[in-house]
Amino acid sequence: xxxxxxxxxxxxxxxxxxxxxxxxxxxxxxxxxxxxxxxxxxxxxxxxxxxxxxxxxxxxxxxxxxxxxxxxxxxxxxxxxxxxxxxxxxxxxxxxxxxxxxxxxxxxxxxxxxxxxxxxxxxxxxxxxxxxxxxxxxxxxxxxxxxxxxxxxxxxxxxxxxxxxxxxxxxxxxxxxxxxxxxxxxxxxxxxxxxxxxxxxxxxxxxxxxxxxxxxxxxxxxxxxxxxxxxxxxxxxxxxxxxxxxxxxxxxxxxxxxxxxxxxxxxxxxxxxxxxxxxxxxxxxxxxxxxxxxxxxxxxxxxxxxxxxxxxxxxxxxxxxxxxxxxxxxxxxxxxxxxxxxxxxx
Amino acid sequence: xxxxxxxxxxxxxxxxxxxxxxxxxxxxxxxxxxxxxxxxxxxxxxxxxxxxxxxxxxxxxxxxxxxxxxxxxxxxxxxxxxxxxxxxxxxxxxxxxxxxxxxxxxxxxxxxxxxxxxxxxxxxxxxxxxxxxxxxxxxxxxxxxxxxxxxxxxxxxxxxxxxxxxxxxxxxxxxxxxxxxxxxxxxxxxxxxxxxxxxxxxxxxxxxxxxxxxxxxxxxxxxxxxxxxxxxxxxxxxxxxxxxxxxxxxxxxxxxxxxxxxxxxxxxxxxxxxxxxxxxxxxxxxxxxxxxxxxxxxxxxxxxxxxxxxxxxxxx
Numbered sequence: 001x002x003x004x005x006x007x008x009x010x011x012x013x014x015x016x017x018x019x020x021x022x023x024x025x026x027x028x029x030x031x032x033x034x035x036x037x038x039x040x041x042x043x044x045x046x047x048x049x050x051x052x053x054x055x056x057x058x059x060x061x062x063x064x065x066x067x068x069x070x071x072x073x074x075x076x077x078x079x080x081x082x083x084x085x086x087x088x089x090x091x092x093x094x095x096x097x098x099x100x101x102x103x104x105x106x107x108x109x110x111x112x113x114x115x116x117x118x119x120x121x122x123x124x125x126x127x128x129x130x131x132x133x134x135x136x137x138x139x140x141x142x143x144x145x146x147x148x149x150x151x152x153x154x155x156x157x158x159x160x161x162x163x164x165x166x167x168x169x170x171x172x173x174x175x176x177x178x179x180x181x182x183x184x185x186x187x188x189x190x191x192x193x194x195x196x197x198x199x200x201x202x203x204x205x206x207x208x209x210x211x212x213x214x215x216x217x218x219x220x221x222x223x224x225x226x227x228x229x230x231x232x233x234x235x236x237x238x239x240x241x242x243x244x245x246x247x248x249x250x251x252x253x254x255x256x257x258x259x260x261x262x263x264x265x266x267x268x269x270x271x272x273x274x275x276x277x278x279x280x281x282x283x284x285x286x287x288x289x290x291x292x293x294x295x296x297x298x299x300x301x302x303x304x305x306x307x308x309x310x311x312x313x314x315x316x317x318x319x320x321x322x323x324x325x326x327x328x329x330x331x332x333x334x335x336x337x338x339x340x341x342x343x344x345x346x
Numbered sequence: 347x348x349x350x351x352x353x354x355x356x357x358x359x360x361x362x363x364x365x366x367x368x369x370x371x372x373x374x375x376x377x378x379x380x381x382x383x384x385x386x387x388x389x390x391x392x393x394x395x396x397x398x399x400x401x402x403x404x405x406x407x408x409x410x411x412x413x414x415x416x417x418x419x420x421x422x423x424x425x426x427x428x429x430x431x432x433x434x435x436x437x438x439x440x441x442x443x444x445x446x447x448x449x450x451x452x453x454x455x456x457x458x459x460x461x462x463x464x465x466x467x468x469x470x471x472x473x474x475x476x477x478x479x480x481x482x483x484x485x486x487x488x489x490x491x492x493x494x495x496x497x498x499x500x501x502x503x504x505x506x507x508x509x510x511x512x513x514x515x516x517x518x519x520x521x522x523x524x525x526x527x528x529x530x531x532x533x534x535x536x537x538x539x540x541x542x543x544x545x546x547x548x549x550x551x552x553x554x555x556x557x558x559x560x561x562x563x564x565x566x567x568x569x570x571x572x573x574x575x576x577x578x579x580x581x582x583x584x585x586x587x588x589x590x591x592x593x594x595x596x597x598x599x600x601x602x603x604x605x606x607x608x609x610x611x612x613x614x615x616x617x618x619x620x621x622x623x624x625x626x627x628x629x630x631x632x633x634x635x636x637x638x639x640x641x642x643x644x645x646x647x648x649x650x651x652x653x654x655x656x657x658x659x660x661x662x
Contacts, residue, residue: 186509193508194501194519201484201495208482211444212558213470213499222505269486 027177032170040169045242047282048176049234054262054274055187056230061260062269063191064223065203066116067124070131071231071259073112076251077135078105078232079239080145083246086157087147094160098179098236105232106225108135113224117217132253139248146246153247156240172241179237183230188271190226199223200269231259261313265320267327276328285309395458397422397566397598398443404451405438405622412438413449414622422565425592425599427609430619431643436602437479439619440570443600444476445469456566470499475559476568479602481551485544489535489554492543493526496561529561532594533587549580553587560591567591569601573608581605585612606643610634618642 035044057071082101085092092100112131116124139145146154159166159175166175190196198219201209210216239246258281266277288309292300324331396419405413413435420426428436441447443454445464453460456472464474475496484492500518507513530536533553538546543554552572559567572588573581585608592599603609609616610630618626618633620642626633633639 189509189511190505193505194498194503194515195505195508197484197487197491197495198498200486201498204484204486205482207446208478208484209495209498210466211446211469211476212496212562213467214495215467226505 024181028174032173035170035173037169040173041242042286043282044173045169045176046238047278048173048180049238049242050259050262050281051275051278052180052183052237053231053234053259054266054278055184055271056227056234057259058263058269058271058274059187059191059199059230060223060227062263062267062273063196063203064199064220064227066113066220066223067121068128068227069125069253069256069260070112070128070135072251072253072255073131073135074105074109074228074231075235075238075255076139076248077108077228078102078235079246079251080139080248081105081232082236082240083154083156084145084147093162094157095162098233101236102229102232105235106229109224109228109231110221113221113228116220116224129253132256136248136251151247152249153245156244156246159240176237176241179233183233184271187230191269191271195219195222261317263327264317265327267329268325270327270329273327273329276332280328281313284313288312396420396455397424397457398600399455400439400443400452401455402452403439403442403449403454405435405442405447405449411622413442416452416619416622416624418617418624418627420566420598420600422598423592423596424615425588425601425613427613427616428600428602428619429604429606429609429616429643433621434619434642435622436619437570438622440476440568440600440602444474444568470496470562470564473562473565474568475562475564475566477552477555477559477570477572479570479574481548481555483543483551483555483558485542487543488540489543489546490523490526490530490539492554493529493557493561494522496558497522497525499562526557526561529557532590533557533560549576549584552576552580553584556584556587556591560595560597563595564597567597567599569599571602571604573603573605581608588612 031039031044053071053075056074057068060066060068078101081104082097085097085100086094089097108131112128115127119127140152143149143152146152159172161175161178166172191199198209198214201212201214202216202219202223206216209219235251239250243250262277262281263274264277265280266275267273285305289300289305292305292308296304320327398418398420400416400418403413403416403418404411416435416439418426418439428439430436438447442449443464445461445466448463453462454464455461456464456474464472469475484495487495500522503513503515503518508515527536527539530539533556535550535553535557538550538554543551546554556569556572559569569588573584576584588599588601589612591597601609601613610633613630615628616626616630616633617624618636618639620638625638625642626636628636
């Protein structure tokens, strides 16, 4: 018993902002110096895009409790909207296109969030599938969206922020990192605001929330809008900074599931969780392929890799749901507390 | 889950409060004259107009009658208990008053305004707060934030202002935290202020729910079995808190309770329900001696059986 108060008193050693600031300083100052182009292209860029999508989905699913399987659709909407704004509106800076793309994704999110006013849980999840199929269909069907390109695949524009061109892997990394950092900070502010607490209240007990006067319908639609905005911008990063091409097929149902897995594994209702989950999802296949190649040699081809990846990932999700429903974040916090405790007793 | 979900969804769609007797009768009219010539048996009350008046409330689920022709009139500042055996319709009545259910017949008068269904979304603004029979706290929020959530209906700032920390959002937050802290002190919950609500023991969670309802300083407080599942100690503590809340905020209290003993000491008047009908509505002493109440509550039984049942109860 006596150990418990000691544990609690020792936990907040540093102010909350220290770790994020150090991480950002590292990401801006150190990583570009030591990173290889492989690190940026294959790991950091998809990690940043998926993390941001995870942050967005976490606002909707983790905080507001509305399950969505349409994340990739909102990414696609963002990517194509940004492409078209950039293409068709003269003189609009890239950052303006990206912002407007987020607004478009938010509007689509509100439309497909309307069923949430009536539906819950699995039923809502199925209705968000409509977004997934509809958006992908519309983008394929109407070639206007891809500027009548024959293949439906279009090249992303050059990246620049206020006239400052960001070319090459490192430039695109700075571009993605900046957007992700700003939006993550705003998302953090949001979830610790009154609106954020309303989201949690609607998730935890909708009837009680309504009775005490929380505008439940407005709160749900706002969650869809904000979440879709962030996921839409994540789609822009995915297409413009990571893949450098924009095509509907890249935003299929698999991607939606991937983002859902990210927040389940990382930790629901946690901003950090999205980053933990995305890190695992991105690094894990690479690690698995290295390990498989090392242990099994040529037998371990891409087909086997793909299959074993799905099996292990599925097993991981089941394990997390059973053993640690709060995700990697909870695991991390526990380990850190143990270490702190051990460090203090020695 | 699915069932309750869809039921709630339906309720959202139903039209709120197309007032049946829509003329919005002023309180003075409502108290005296039942102008419509309704055969309503509300005793003419001398003194203040009733804060809450139910007239001819009927509610059934499928073929099951939950409430039949219920009249109830609660005066300002009163503590009114509603008791009755399981399934007597007590919780249904609270749900009707708070607008969770729409009654098939009758209407609900709040501050002299009649509603066919009380608009749940505006309930807090109407000065009505309630607790739930099964805990309905927001488990993922701290105790403090749960209580502060009771003031959510007052929030005027929008999310953008809150994210950027501009406008009235800071002021609102400071104000609601202050008031939440005051209520936490008042209900002796300051020690658990920063704990997650879901991690508290049951009795404390019940008290946090009371705090969340009280923080808005409602004129009418509906308590759905506030002492269910508590130990004798916790019950008397809770009863003291309810009384203190009434005295401090001049709140009118309507409470449902199983424990007749606690109710007798706490309430000014007691209404007794049985099979959805009101069979008594009087002071605790009168109710205690009412043969119909005794029948309903203990069942019509020979003296021996009643005795042994009582003993069995005492043994629990």
